[in-house]
Amino acid sequence: MNTTNPLLKPFTNKDQATPFDLIKAEHYLPAVDEAVKIAKENIAKIKANTAAPNFENTILALEAASELAERVSGIYSNMEVANADEALQALAKDIYPKMSALSSDVSLDAEIFQRVKTVYDQRASMNLNAEQTRLLEKTYLSFTRNGALLSATDKEKMRAIDQELAVLSPKFSENVLKATNAFEMYLDNKDDVAGLPEGILEGAAAMAEAKGQKGKWLFTLSIPSYLPFLTYAKNRTLREKMWRAYAGRAYKGEFDNQGNILKIIQLKDQRAKLLGFKDCADFVLAERMAKNPQTVMGFLNKLLTASKEAGKKDVAELAEYAKKHDGLTEIKPWDVAYYSEKLKEEKYSFNEEDLRPFFKLENVVEGVFQHAQKLYGLTFKENKEIPGYHPEVKAYEIYEEKSGKYMGLFYTDFFPRETKKGGAWMTQFRSQGLINGEMKRPHVSIVCNFTKPTPTKPSLLTYDEVRTLFHEFGHALHGMLSECTYTTLSGTSVYWDFVELPSQIMENWAGEKEGLDLFARHYETGEKMPAELIAKVKASQQFQAGYMSCRQIQFGLMDMAWHSTDPSTISDVDAFEDKATAETRLFPKMEGANSSCSFSHIFAGGYSAGYYSYKWAEVLDADAFEYFKEKGLFDPEVAKKFKDNILSRGGTEHPMELYKKFRGREPDPNALLRREGLI
Numbered sequence: 001m002n003t004t005n006p007l008l009k010p011f012t013n014k015d016q017a018t019p020f021d022l023i024k025a026e027h028y029l030p031a032v033d034e035a036v037k038i039a040k041e042n043i044a045k046i047k048a049n050t051a052a053p054n055f056e057n058t059i060l061a062l063e064a065a066s067e068l069a070e071r072v073s074g075i076y077s078n079m080e081v082a083n084a085d086e087a088l089q090a091l092a093k094d095i096y097p098k099m100s101a102l103s104s105d106v107s108l109d110a111e112i113f114q115r116v117k118t119v120y121d122q123r124a125s126m127n128l129n130a131e132q133t134r135l136l137e138k139t140y141l142s143f144t145r146n147g148a149l150l151s152a153t154d155k156e157k158m159r160a161i162d163q164e165l166a167v168l169s170p171k172f173s174e175n176v177l178k179a180t181n182a183f184e185m186y187l188d189n190k191d192d193v194a195g196l197p198e199g200i201l202e203g204a205a206a207m208a209e210a211k212g213q214k215g216k217w218l219f220t221l222s223i224p225s226y227l228p229f230l231t232y233a234k235n236r237t238l239r240e241k242m243w244r245a246y247a248g249r250a251y252k253g254e255f256d257n258q259g260n261i262l263k264i265i266q267l268k269d270q271r272a273k274l275l276g277f278k279d280c281a282d283f284v285l286a287e288r289m290a291k292n293p294q295t296v297m298g299f300l301n302k303l304l305t306a307s308k309e310a311g312k313k314d315v316a317e318l319a320e321y322a323k324k325h326d327g328l329t330e331i332k333p334w335d336v337a338y339y340s341e342k343l344k345e346e347k348y349s350f351n352e353e354d355l356r357p358f359f360k361l362e363n364v365v366e367g368v369f370q371h372a373q374k375l376y377g378l379t380f381k382e383n384k385e386i387p388g389y390h391p392e393v394k395a396y397e398i399y400e401e402k403s404g405k406y407m408g409l410f411y412t413d414f415f416p417r418e419t420k421k422g423g424a425w426m427t428q429f430r431s432q433g434l435i436n437g438e439m440k441r442p443h444v445s446i447v448c449n450f451t452k453p454t455p456t457k458p459s460l461l462t463y464d465e466v467r468t469l470f471h472e473f474g475h476a477l478h479g480m481l482s483e484c485t486y487t488t489l490s491g492t493s494v495y496w497d498f499v500e501l502p503s504q505i506m507e508n509w510a511g512e513k514e515g516l517d518l519f520a521r522h523y524e525t526g527e528k529m530p531a532e533l534i535a536k537v538k539a540s541q542q543f544q545a546g547y548m549s550c551r552q553i554q555f556g557l558m559d560m561a562w563h564s565t566d567p568s569t570i571s572d573v574d575a576f577e578d579k580a581t582a583e584t585r586l587f588p589k590m591e592g593a594n595s596s597c598s599f600s601h602i603f604a605g606g607y608s609a610g611y612y613s614y615k616w617a618e619v620l621d622a623d624a625f626e627y628f629k630e631k632g633l634f635d636p637e638v639a640k641k642f643k644d645n646i647l648s649r650g651g652t653e654h655p656m657e658l659y660k661k662f663r664g665r666e667p668d669p670n671a672l673l674r675r676e677g678l679i
Helices: 025-048 055-065 067-082 086-090 092-107 110-121 130-144 152-182 198-210 223-232 236-247 258-274 280-285 293-326 333-348 352-358 361-376 463-480 501-511 531-542 545-564 573-581 613-631 636-647 655-663 671-675
Strands: 184-187 217-220 378-382 394-400 406-413 425-430 433-435 438-440 443-447
Touching: 025 055, 025 067, 025 086, 025 092, 025 110, 055 110, 055 130, 067 086, 067 092, 067 425, 067 443, 086 092, 092 152, 110 130, 152 258, 184 236, 198 217, 198 223, 217 223, 223 236, 223 333, 236 333, 258 280, 258 545, 258 573, 280 293, 280 545, 293 333, 293 545, 293 613, 293 671, 333 531, 352 463, 352 531, 361 378, 361 463, 361 501, 361 636, 406 463, 425 463, 443 463, 463 501, 463 636, 501 531, 501 613, 501 636, 545 573, 545 613, 613 636, 613 655, 613 671, 636 655
Parallel strands: 406 443
Antiparallel strands: 184 217, 378 394, 394 406, 425 443, 433 438
């Protein structure tokens, strides 16, 4: 291929790392067009093959057919959420539909499907190994779940639906980002910032100065700015202003997502019905550990029964505290973080800010690396020669300590910016497995929105941010330690209600003395976090567990409601949310607040009818971590079992089978309730 486009030329960096330094916005569209053209040529070759369809000439050939298109669009979609200016964002409306069209072209091609079906029908006589069988099954299912068995008319309907969704989902998340960025609160009165820690004020002053407002403090809806304000600001009126701005993002106004939601659920419902499913939830859950909506509803309602009374007690205790100390007659949502922090301080005699000095970002990163070394024998070496897509991005080479085997690349991107969506996630620029006929190691990345360094202080994380880093690093390990043959099955390519197990289990180490001792050092004195402070942190871990559990269950039930209700009966987004969350709410619904309009996980991410996965995986992780606690937090035998049966196996077997191989039995559903002190 004779081209000057860096996305299409061979990548010449270490291990063919992505040449971010050479890629510009104008390269993406031509590269996608060329890569789609190559994919179509590859598909045509498969169809033209006169030999009888078999695993190699059909299933494996399909696996490789759109490698380039997936690589190019994968780089784009990662940039679109992590580092997108207006020009890059604008490409979404062209790139996503092109990729969706390619996907439809393949999955709705009758000749290709006939070949796949032939291999699938003869699988018993083909002498395939377990992984080949799994890839074949997954390929066949991918076709049928994308319309291969439909009539010609219905195939066209399906194609149109997928095209429309390919535009609506990015539009939804773009609205959330723009609505988040649109709010700015400048303060210049000392009384307005009373209660806020000095480090937070320093960061707010630096942000204001960067925007030409020297001498003021700037607060925004990015989490490192928003959460501390709600937690520490004494000024209740301003807390309310911040809370309302955050709770009403993309609801009404310029970046309103209500129309997008109604359209998205309508299209997803139509799609599920075309395929013969009752609704979207029914369709999604057919390929999950939970299997069906009844199981999910039963699971969430069982947790709700265990959590709701505890949640009510948590709120009553908070209301009592606020009344006693500040004479509050009624506690409101914008008071929760503020009084929780005060109550926690009274109960456990420490506050979140006491922890920050022990969590310098660089030390915490070193800490997760040490965990990876002690548990799984991995080492990390920064390589400054490998380009990042932003000056703050670092790249590391990963090695197996004992054998010296190269295990892949790891990128980190930690701070908020206006070109980055909120939240934290793990992603990959290259999956582990066969690519271009060669076994390749993965290129894994984690993207977060943590507290930035200030002119006088390094980045000092909150305890919540530390847990987030451990969480995303758990996902990263799932990618790094993958030892599969095919990229479609490797790493995190597992059922969505299983994918959170590796991430959530990692958070546990950040709550244990043995884990914290590895990295929690005071950023100025270098001394370890005192044992009594760790004991207080540990004692506080069940604090407001009922309230927090109800909140997660609320999101899970709301997600299920959106995806299992007939959309023709929904005309008012807010009224529907109100009804769907009635059972789980511990506060009355507030005018102008709406969670659905900024719920990117379910309307712009992969979590539609899948948000319950977080609670589901919490059961798995609580049960799995009990095993580590029985044998020792860094027990090599348990760690090896976890690595060999879960982290390295991707989606090569049913998750329950993998879990049983690790644990010796199915998970105990009460493990989570035990951990949270709810039974």
